[in-house]
Amino acid sequence: MTxxxxxxxxxxxxTGRVAQALALGLGANTLSPPLIWGRTATGREEAVSRIGRxxxxxxxxxxxxxxxxxxxIAVSDDAVASVIEKMATLIPAGHMPFVFHVSGRSGAAVLDxxxxxxxLTAAIHPAMTFTGNPQEEVTRMTGAxxxxxxxxxxxxxxxxxxxxxxxxxxxxxxxxxxxxxHAGLCHAANHLVTLLAGSSHILSAAxxxxxxxxxxxxxxxxxENSLARGFDALSGPVLRGDRETIGRHIAALVxxxxxxxxxxxxxxxxxxxxxETEGAPLPLGGVRSELY
Numbered sequence: 001m002t003x004x005x006x007x008x009x010x011x012x013x014x015t016g017r018v019a020q021a022l023a024l025g026l027g028a029n030t031l032s033p034p035l036i037w038g039r040t041a042t043g044r045e046e047a048v049s050r051i052g053r054x055x056x057x058x059x060x061x062x063x064x065x066x067x068x069x070x071x072x073i074a075v076s077d078d079a080v081a082s083v084i085e086k087m088a089t090l091i092p093a094g095h096m097p098f099v100f101h102v103s104g105r106s107g108a109a110v111l112d113x114x115x116x117x118x119x120l121t122a123a124i125h126p127a128m129t130f131t132g133n134p135q136e137e138v139t140r141m142t143g144a145x146x147x148x149x150x151x152x153x154x155x156x157x158x159x160x161x162x163x164x165x166x167x168x169x170x171x172x173x174x175x176x177x178x179x180x181x182h183a184g185l186c187h188a189a190n191h192l193v194t195l196l197a198g199s200s201h202i203l204s205a206a207x208x209x210x211x212x213x214x215x216x217x218x219x220x221x222x223x224e225n226s227l228a229r230g231f232d233a234l235s236g237p238v239l240r241g242d243r244e245t246i247g248r249h250i251a252a253l254v255x256x257x258x259x260x261x262x263x264x265x266x267x268x269x270x271x272x273x274x275x276e277t278e279g280a281p282l283p284l285g286g287v288r289s290e291l292y
Contacts, residue, residue: 010026010027010032011068012034023055026072034055084110091118100124109151123148143169144167198264
């Protein structure tokens with residue numbers, strides 16, 4: 001892949017939120033509009049419409065593969081392998097595209113069938129949430145982190161270039177740590193949603209009519225403090241070693257909101273573990289026993 005980057009043709013396999021944002025973000029740096037392919041004609045046309053700039057729907061995956069210099073695979077995690085298998089049968093002899101997927105859990109090894117066809121391959125995962133507004137998400141990708149894993153030095157370089165064009169920050173994650181990396185993101189983002197849902201259930205059981213409204217300023221402050229200060233931002237009864245308060249929490253949950261008790265207990269115990277790791281000089285043994 002040589003020549004002026006503006007003359008490259010971008011191909012996007014997938015029509016969902018990430019696919020649309022990538023098409024808009026990467027297509028802004030090329031003279032030719034990006035090509036979009038998905039399993040259904042309706043999905044392709046809807047994606048082109050939402051991108052909001054001149055993009056083209058490709059009738060077949062084969063047409064897209066043959067025409068594109070850079071190909072992003074932006075499909076569900078479980079569909080990545082089957083797309084790669086199909087693409088490996090479509091790359092024309094002498095064609096050497098740069099192909100990357102955006103799955104968080106997988107590295108570059110899953111792309112080996114394409115690498116064997118002389119493609120440059122990499123994994124490029126944006127560490128952000130996509131909500132379906134590609135114009136906003138192009139802006140949000142500026143400054144966002146992208147976990148990259150390349151299959152060769154050239155592939156690593158291309159992955160860094162792609163991230164730079166999107167305005168992001170490249171964070172290198174080795175092949176054997178991709179699942180660990182993805183677990184870290186999911187633990188923060190996905191489990192936070194579950195945590196807040198549990199808190200909402202507890203407050204509703206306590207008679208609060210608008211639990212999320214009550215939680216909003218508290219959680220925002222806690223999140224900002226945590227991001228700025230790490231575990232030093234911790235407050236509350238576990239930090240204080242307040243065994244009686246925790247005991248009352250447990251009793252109230254048993255009586256009024258037992259479905260949230262396992263999560264409360266697990267998070268409180270994890271907090272005790274972290275405090276002990278930090279060497280906190282507190283009577284944590286009593287707190288731990290209260291939680292069991």
